[in-house]
Structures are given as C-alpha cells and as structure tokens.
Amino acid sequence: MSVAATTPRFKANVHDALHDQRLQGALPHARNFIGRRADAAARLPEFDALRDSARAIKDHTLAHLDLYLEAYERKVVEAGGQVHYARDSEEAVAVILGICKARGAKVATKGKSMISEEIGLNAALEREGIAAVETDLGEYIIQLRGEAPSHIIAPAIHVTRDDIEADFRRLHRDLPSDRDLTQPEQLLSEARAILRDRFLSADVGVTGANFLVAETGTSLIVTNEGNGDLTQILPKVHVVLASLEKIVPTLNDVAQILRVLGRSATGQDMSVYTTLSTGPRRAGDPDGPEEYHVVLLDNGRSATLGGPFADMLRCIRCGACMNHCPVYHAVGGHAYGWVYPGPMGAVLTPLLIGVAEGGQLPNASTFCGRCEAVCPMRIPLPKLMRTWREREFARGLGSPLARGAIRVWSFFAKRPTLYRLAVEPAMRLLSLIGRGRGRFAWLPFAGGWTRGRDFAAPEGATFQSRWRAKSGATQ
Amino acid sequence: MSDSQAAKTQLRVGLFVTCLVDLLRPSVGFAAVKLLEDAGCKVIAPLQTCCGQPAYNSGDRADAQAIARRNIEAFAGCDYVVAPSGSCAGMLAKHYPELFADEPDMALEAAAFSAKCCELTSFLVDKLGVTNVSAAYAGVAAYHDSCSGLRELGVRDQPRKLLASVEGLKLVELEESDVCCGFGGTFAIKYGELSDAIVARKSDKILATGADTLLAGDLGCLMNMAGKLQRQGRAVKVRHVAEVLAGMTDAPAIGEPAPEKAK
Numbered sequence: 001m002s003v004a005a006t007t008p009r010f011k012a013n014v015h016d017a018l019h020d021q022r023l024q025g026a027l028p029h030a031r032n033f034i035g036r037r038a039d040a041a042a043r044l045p046e047f048d049a050l051r052d053s054a055r056a057i058k059d060h061t062l063a064h065l066d067l068y069l070e071a072y073e074r075k076v077v078e079a080g081g082q083v084h085y086a087r088d089s090e091e092a093v094a095v096i097l098g099i100c101k102a103r104g105a106k107v108a109t110k111g112k113s114m115i116s117e118e119i120g121l122n123a124a125l126e127r128e129g130i131a132a133v134e135t136d137l138g139e140y141i142i143q144l145r146g147e148a149p150s151h152i153i154a155p156a157i158h159v160t161r162d163d164i165e166a167d168f169r170r171l172h173r174d175l176p177s178d179r180d181l182t183q184p185e186q187l188l189s190e191a192r193a194i195l196r197d198r199f200l201s202a203d204v205g206v207t208g209a210n211f212l213v214a215e216t217g218t219s220l221i222v223t224n225e226g227n228g229d230l231t232q233i234l235p236k237v238h239v240v241l242a243s244l245e246k247i248v249p250t251l252n253d254v255a256q257i258l259r260v261l262g263r264s265a266t267g268q269d270m271s272v273y274t275t276l277s278t279g280p281r282r283a284g285d286p287d288g289p290e291e292y293h294v295v296l297l298d299n300g301r302s303a304t305l306g307g308p309f310a311d312m313l314r315c316i317r318c319g320a321c322m323n324h325c326p327v328y329h330a331v332g333g334h335a336y337g338w339v340y341p342g343p344m345g346a347v348l349t350p351l352l353i354g355v356a357e358g359g360q361l362p363n364a365s366t367f368c369g370r371c372e373a374v375c376p377m378r379i380p381l382p383k384l385m386r387t388w389r390e391r392e393f394a395r396g397l398g399s400p401l402a403r404g405a406i407r408v409w410s411f412f413a414k415r416p417t418l419y420r421l422a423v424e425p426a427m428r429l430l431s432l433i434g435r436g437r438g439r440f441a442w443l444p445f446a447g448g449w450t451r452g453r454d455f456a457a458p459e460g461a462t463f464q465s466r467w468r469a470k471s472g473a474t475q
Numbered sequence: 476m477s478d479s480q481a482a483k484t485q486l487r488v489g490l491f492v493t494c495l496v497d498l499l500r501p502s503v504g505f506a507a508v509k510l511l512e513d514a515g516c517k518v519i520a521p522l523q524t525c526c527g528q529p530a531y532n533s534g535d536r537a538d539a540q541a542i543a544r545r546n547i548e549a550f551a552g553c554d555y556v557v558a559p560s561g562s563c564a565g566m567l568a569k570h571y572p573e574l575f576a577d578e579p580d581m582a583l584e585a586a587a588f589s590a591k592c593c594e595l596t597s598f599l600v601d602k603l604g605v606t607n608v609s610a611a612y613a614g615v616a617a618y619h620d621s622c623s624g625l626r627e628l629g630v631r632d633q634p635r636k637l638l639a640s641v642e643g644l645k646l647v648e649l650e651e652s653d654v655c656c657g658f659g660g661t662f663a664i665k666y667g668e669l670s671d672a673i674v675a676r677k678s679d680k681i682l683a684t685g686a687d688t689l690l691a692g693d694l695g696c697l698m699n700m701a702g703k704l705q706r707q708g709r710a711v712k713v714r715h716v717a718e719v720l721a722g723m724t725d726a727p728a729i730g731e732p733a734p735e736k737a738k
Binding site for chain 1: 492494496497498499500501502504505508520522523524525527529530531532533534535536538539541542545549573622623626627653654655657658659660661662663664665666667668669670671672673674675676698699701702703705706726727729730731732733
C-alpha cells in the first residue's frame, strides 16, 4: 500500500517545479540551514570526532541488530508496553488500526513521523473514520493543504507565509474573518489554539521515534514545538511508530548522536524538546497513557543489512543532505515523487519501492559530494547512488539511448588507437563548423545541454595529435 | 650537478590530459605541460583516452574497469600522473581502488597507481612546493571550486595561491564558489533542464562579483558555465586556471570565436 510514487515521472516533476513561481519563491528558505549548520559545527571542536563516534555506534548496533531488538523488546514489555513487528506497510497499518478500533478511537493526534508517511497511515485512519490530526505546525499546515511533506524535518518548507494565511482563513472558518494574521506568531497562536482542543479530545497519540534505546526500552523524539509531548501524554493510548534501525544500545549512545543531530539539522546545539517515553503510566505517575505500543516497521530494511546499502541504515533523518543539495534547492522535495527527498531519498526510495520505480533519483545527481561532506553519520551517499546506477545498468533499466551512448563511448575509450581515428576527424570537423561563432547553439543528441546553454566548439586538432606531432611521435 | 644527474633526479610526470581537454581545448594541456616543465619535470603523455568516469558514473562498471586497467598500464613508468582536472584526478586517485574492490591483487596495483595521481595545481603547490608562476594577466577573475577537486582532493587554496602570483590579476571571491555548477558529466545532458537551472544560479553569482574573467580547474564545469553565460549574452571570459598560470591566454576564451585572419 503506502503512498503512490510519481518518481518515474521525475523529469516532468522537475519541469513543473522549475516553472512553479510560487514554489521557486519559497525554496530559498532551505539554504538558510547551510550557514546555521556550519556555525554550529564550527562552535564545537569535537564535532567531527562526534561524527566518527556516532557512525561507530550505529555500525555496531546494526551489526548486532537482532540482539538489541530483543533487548529493547524485553525492556518495553517489562515497562508494561507491547512491541509489534510489522514486515511491511500493510502490517504496520493493520496493527495501528487494530489498536485504535479496540479503543473505539475517533481522533488520533500525531507527532511528526516520516514512517507514518511511508506507510500512508493518515489515509488509512481516515478510511476507518478516525480523524488523524497532525500536531507539528509544518505537518498541520500541509495536512490542511492536502500535501505531503517536502522535507523530512521542515515538511512545509515549500509553503510561504502568505499561503498559510490563506489556508487558515479558508479552513478555520469559525474565527473572525477580520482577524490579523500578518505576523508568523499570529499564525502560530491560531494553530496552537486549534490544536489544543484536538490534543484534549484525542483517543490515541501516534509519535515517531528518533531513537529507540535498548538498555531501557525508551523511545525518544526531538521536536521544537513540544507537540510530541502532548501527543504522547494526553491520550489514553500512545503508539510509537518507528523503523527498526532506530535502535541504539544505551542512553549514553543517544546522548552522543544527539550532539550531531541538532547541529546537522537546524544548526541548533539541541532541539528545544528532547522527550523520552518508557512504557505506559505507572502507579503514582501524574500523567501518561494507559497503553503503550511500539510498532516496529521493517519494510525491507533487514534485507539491507550486510549488503551494499547497509550504510544507509545509519541515517538519523537530520536533513543535512537535502539542505546542501543543488538538485533539492532547484526543485524542492515534492519533485522526488515519493516520501523521502534529497540525496538520502535518492538512495532510500529505490530500496523501499524498487529501482524500477525509484531509479530516476540516484541518476539525478551531479555527484557534487556536498551531501556526504555534511552527513553526520558519514554515509557515502554518492557511492550508494552510483551503486544503484550499477544495479540499473546490470538489469538493463534506464534510458536505452543513454546506455547505448555510454557503450559506444566505452568501446572506443578502451581502444586508444581506434579512438584517435574516430575523434580526430570529428573534432576537426566540429571545429571548422563552430569556428565562426566559437560555439554551438544546437548540437544533435545534446538538446538537454543546448536548450539553455551554448556548447564551446573544439579548438581543432586534439592535444594528442599536436603533442605527437611536436615530440616526433616518440611517446 | 651534471646534466645526467639532473636527468636522473628529474621527475617523470605523466600528463593525464583528460578527454575533454584532449578533444575540445588542447591549449589547456599545453599550459599544463608548460607549468610542469617550468617546475622542472619531464613531461610525457602516453597514448590515452579517458579516465573512465562516464562509464563508472553511468553504472557501467565493467567498462570502467577495462579503461582503468589500460590507464594503469599506460602510465606505469611515471613517478606521478597529473591531470588538469579535479574530477578526472579524483577518479584516478580516489575511485580506481574502489573499482577493483573485488580483486585484491588488482586493488593493490590500483592503490599504488592512485597514490601517484594528482590534480595539477595541488601537484605544483603541495608536491613541488611551487609558490609563484611567471605570468601576467590583466583582469579581475572569480574562481569557482569544482566539486570533485574540492571535496575529494582538497583543492582550494592551491590555485588561489598560484593565482596570487600572476602579475596584474586581481582575484575576487565568488559567493557559493563551493556549490556545484550543475555540470555533473552526463547529468548535464540527461537532466538538462535541472542542470541548466543550477548553472543559471551560478551565472548570477558570477555576475555579482563584477569579475571580467571566470577561472576554474575543470573543463567540464567551465564549458557549462561558459555556455550559460554566453547564452545569456554576458561578456565574462571563461578560462581554465592553467592557461592563466602558464601565461598562455592567446587562444580565444572558452566558446569565443577564433580571431579573424588578417584580410
């Protein structure tokens, strides 16, 4: 089930995004993260050492994931909670619907969770007559707009303040129409007031998890709004929905990774709220849910362990890769066509929906390497994208024209003498044709280039022919 | 020191000219030769084609390996292999060993080869200790840091250091000089519209410097940026950094017409 992907029509999505003036007006916001991250990293001399340490923690955990999952489950049960393993989206949705129905739930509040997007939870809840209410401000806004997140930590980054005001006036109809909504703070208070009622009326609260701690059976979320706290404390049932690679061994480990998470994501030393939950309300607790469930989603992740994409399981969803990506900056997150955008999405999407459907994304990269340079978990994102290209090539997927072109090029590149015979006359001819202007405004098979750019004409004789002529063909 | 002794200590540098320079702008190759010879190297240029990156980045690993084997063989007698490109040098220096990860013997050979491979300006500065060049250029130049050179090989200060010694040249900093120009090899054609949108922003940043010349160390990126600037009708001259460092700027700038012959 999950969400339908438009990833196969990525190029058309790109075209639409580039011509969407409203979107283009909102996109520059994503670049604001760059300076903040750089400053935060520079303020912490041990930042790079912490990245190494964070990587080591995750690598160790993934190498022993079975043990840590079992340890985590034991602790959750000891604390009075339940763990549900879900192999795929359908199973995860079924478990959550079962929990909601058992309680006769009408309203479910939700903290921000990309896994919820991955399994299409909101639509499934709505189909069963359960109102799903997103409580993260960004998520709330895009829910009102009927959109998906365009960024994994800033879901409404593609929306402008004007858009939000218009949406609020359109949908919050019982409020005075002449109210002042010109300041972002006013929009925030209005959303807060509306969400406050929903928090109080919710039967079930669903949150994601940034980390699941094996040592204590604790789930941990970071937010900047505190909405996660209200989501998990007020309803009678708290459901933690997370993918299984979120496990880390100890609270100490979490403390280390948190030091790179906030800095990499928003440039904050720490998120405003770091909220831990362990089991349901205990006797004597002032508040908390009566039931505590953890739904652990696999969706193909366990099959990734030990394979060429295993590095991707270290990802802590900070968003730094997309914040620094020229492709993301140009088109935003929706163009990627499924749940996860940016470089991490370019690796993860083919893993989760298959390379036949998701294969465009790992190809749509210049390999500029900035994502890898800023990834707190040192995930070699370009290398993983290249591995997808190799898979595609081996399976004969992708554009036949591009495959043919690379085959022909390689045929000659492997045969230097033949290559010379082919390229010398070609360059001389092109040079002759192009000499007058020095460049071409159109070239066959290069329309992708020449539609927006000229192409410089070759100088004439190649370096190698001139060099050999000069040095008497001695080399 | 006698001449024969000098010849013995002289470094044998294999010029990996790169396919783009070979085919499209040989003058960059000759500028590289001059810089290396001025620094006392013996330059050779064995028969060559390409580093294999187009195949490697298109997922065609088998062809990339075959091309890599040829290059490793062709440059066997060199003390160093130097390329006027951070991208191709990055392929030779960083990716060849990875290409043979499943063949331990070949991986060792590739690693030994990779250890000899350098990008031109970093070779001059870091390996040879060159601090100044004898060249003059009248103009204000902005410098773009090409991605692979910058992030795979740490090429950033070296070209600037050398440019600082060019007489008459004023170097201005380009905002977002470390951001990709959108070239990306076959990406520029396969995802032309996206590539074009990325280089359009780069063009804005270049124009904002007020520089009359744009320099960089990779011909692919330079052709991309030149192509955009020229389509927009801008007068910025685009050249490979080696041309300016070698004082070989007689050839027309990238994409500019050859001067008309005297009538």
